[in-house]
Amino acid sequence: MRWRPRGGFGFGKELLTAPFHAHGIGAIILAPVNLAMNIIEWLVKPISLAMRLFGNMYGGELVFMLIAGLMSGWVTFLPGVIANAAWGIFHILIILLQAFIFMILTVVYIAGAREGH
Numbered sequence: 815m816r817w818r819p820r821g822g823f824g825f826g827k828e829l830l831t832a833p834f835h836a837h838g839i840g841a842i843i844l845a846p847v848n849l850a851m852n853i854i855e856w857l858v859k860p861i862s863l864a865m866r867l868f869g870n871m872y873g874g875e876l877v878f879m880l881i882a883g884l885m886s887g888w889v890t891f892l893p894g895v896i897a898n899a900a901w902g903i904f905h906i907l908i909i910l911l912q913a914f915i916f917m918i919l920t921v922v923y924i925a926g927a928r929e930g931h
Contacts, residue, residue: 828852859923863916870912874905 829852830845881901882894 863919867912867916871909874908877901878905 830848831841832848833851834844834848836844878898878901881897884890884894
Protein backbone atom coordinates (compact mmCIF):
# COMPACT_ATOMS: atom_id res chain seq x y z
CA MET A 815 0.00 0.00 0.00
CA ARG A 816 1.37 3.38 -0.99
CA TRP A 817 1.58 6.11 1.62
CA ARG A 818 -0.44 9.22 0.92
CA PRO A 819 -0.43 12.41 2.95
CA ARG A 820 -3.66 12.65 4.89
CA GLY A 821 -3.59 16.29 5.88
CA GLY A 822 -5.44 17.70 8.87
CA PHE A 823 -8.83 16.30 7.89
CA GLY A 824 -7.47 12.82 7.24
CA PHE A 825 -5.53 12.83 10.50
CA GLY A 826 -8.59 13.95 12.46
CA LYS A 827 -10.72 11.32 10.74
CA GLU A 828 -8.19 8.64 11.64
CA LEU A 829 -8.15 9.79 15.28
CA LEU A 830 -11.94 9.46 15.46
CA THR A 831 -12.39 6.26 13.44
CA ALA A 832 -9.39 4.02 14.24
CA PRO A 833 -9.11 1.35 15.68
CA PHE A 834 -12.86 0.59 15.48
CA HIS A 835 -13.84 1.33 11.88
CA ALA A 836 -17.61 1.57 12.20
CA HIS A 837 -19.97 3.16 9.69
CA GLY A 838 -23.06 5.30 10.11
CA ILE A 839 -24.36 5.87 13.63
CA GLY A 840 -21.83 3.38 15.01
CA ALA A 841 -18.99 5.67 13.94
CA ILE A 842 -20.53 8.57 15.87
CA ILE A 843 -21.05 6.42 18.97
CA LEU A 844 -17.53 4.99 18.88
CA ALA A 845 -15.77 8.31 18.09
CA PRO A 846 -15.07 9.24 21.77
CA VAL A 847 -13.77 5.74 22.50
CA ASN A 848 -11.56 5.81 19.40
CA LEU A 849 -10.21 9.25 20.31
CA ALA A 850 -9.44 8.15 23.88
CA MET A 851 -7.66 5.00 22.68
CA ASN A 852 -5.60 6.95 20.13
CA ILE A 853 -4.57 9.53 22.76
CA ILE A 854 -3.56 6.73 25.13
CA GLU A 855 -1.58 5.07 22.31
CA TRP A 856 0.24 8.31 21.47
CA LEU A 857 1.17 8.87 25.12
CA VAL A 858 2.11 5.28 25.97
CA LYS A 859 4.58 4.60 23.14
CA PRO A 860 7.28 7.12 24.13
CA ILE A 861 6.69 6.54 27.84
CA SER A 862 7.07 2.77 27.48
CA LEU A 863 10.25 3.19 25.43
CA ALA A 864 11.70 5.60 27.98
CA MET A 865 10.84 3.34 30.93
CA ARG A 866 12.34 0.31 29.23
CA LEU A 867 15.53 2.17 28.37
CA PHE A 868 15.81 3.54 31.91
CA GLY A 869 15.23 0.09 33.44
CA ASN A 870 17.85 -1.54 31.26
CA MET A 871 20.46 1.12 31.93
CA TYR A 872 19.70 1.24 35.66
CA GLY A 873 19.92 -2.54 35.90
CA GLY A 874 23.31 -2.52 34.21
CA GLU A 875 24.65 0.15 36.53
CA LEU A 876 23.24 -1.67 39.56
CA VAL A 877 25.05 -4.88 38.61
CA PHE A 878 28.21 -2.82 38.06
CA MET A 879 27.93 -1.41 41.59
CA LEU A 880 27.18 -4.83 43.08
CA ILE A 881 30.31 -6.32 41.49
CA ALA A 882 32.33 -3.37 42.81
CA GLY A 883 30.86 -3.89 46.29
CA LEU A 884 31.65 -7.59 46.32
CA MET A 885 35.26 -7.00 45.32
CA SER A 886 36.10 -4.10 47.63
CA GLY A 887 38.63 -5.60 50.05
CA TRP A 888 42.42 -5.29 49.79
CA VAL A 889 42.81 -9.00 49.05
CA THR A 890 40.23 -8.93 46.30
CA PHE A 891 41.34 -5.62 44.77
CA LEU A 892 42.99 -7.06 41.64
CA PRO A 893 40.18 -9.58 40.93
CA GLY A 894 37.74 -6.73 41.51
CA VAL A 895 39.47 -4.53 38.96
CA ILE A 896 39.48 -7.38 36.43
CA ALA A 897 35.82 -8.23 37.08
CA ASN A 898 34.76 -4.57 36.84
CA ALA A 899 36.74 -4.07 33.63
CA ALA A 900 35.11 -7.17 32.11
CA TRP A 901 31.67 -5.99 33.22
CA GLY A 902 32.36 -2.48 31.89
CA ILE A 903 33.22 -3.85 28.44
CA PHE A 904 30.14 -6.09 28.52
CA HIS A 905 28.01 -3.14 29.63
CA ILE A 906 29.25 -1.00 26.72
CA LEU A 907 28.27 -3.76 24.30
CA ILE A 908 24.83 -4.01 25.91
CA ILE A 909 24.35 -0.24 25.60
CA LEU A 910 25.14 -0.44 21.88
CA LEU A 911 22.64 -3.27 21.50
CA GLN A 912 20.00 -1.27 23.38
CA ALA A 913 20.58 1.76 21.15
CA PHE A 914 20.12 -0.44 18.08
CA ILE A 915 16.91 -1.98 19.46
CA PHE A 916 15.42 1.40 20.32
CA MET A 917 16.36 2.75 16.91
CA ILE A 918 14.53 -0.18 15.28
CA LEU A 919 11.47 0.31 17.55
CA THR A 920 11.38 4.01 16.67
CA VAL A 921 11.53 3.20 12.95
CA VAL A 922 8.72 0.64 13.38
CA TYR A 923 6.57 3.21 15.21
CA ILE A 924 7.21 5.84 12.53
CA ALA A 925 6.45 3.34 9.77
CA GLY A 926 3.23 2.41 11.58
CA ALA A 927 2.26 6.07 11.79
CA ARG A 928 2.84 6.52 8.06
CA GLU A 929 0.71 3.52 7.10
CA GLY A 930 -2.78 4.19 5.90
CA HIS A 931 -5.41 2.22 7.76
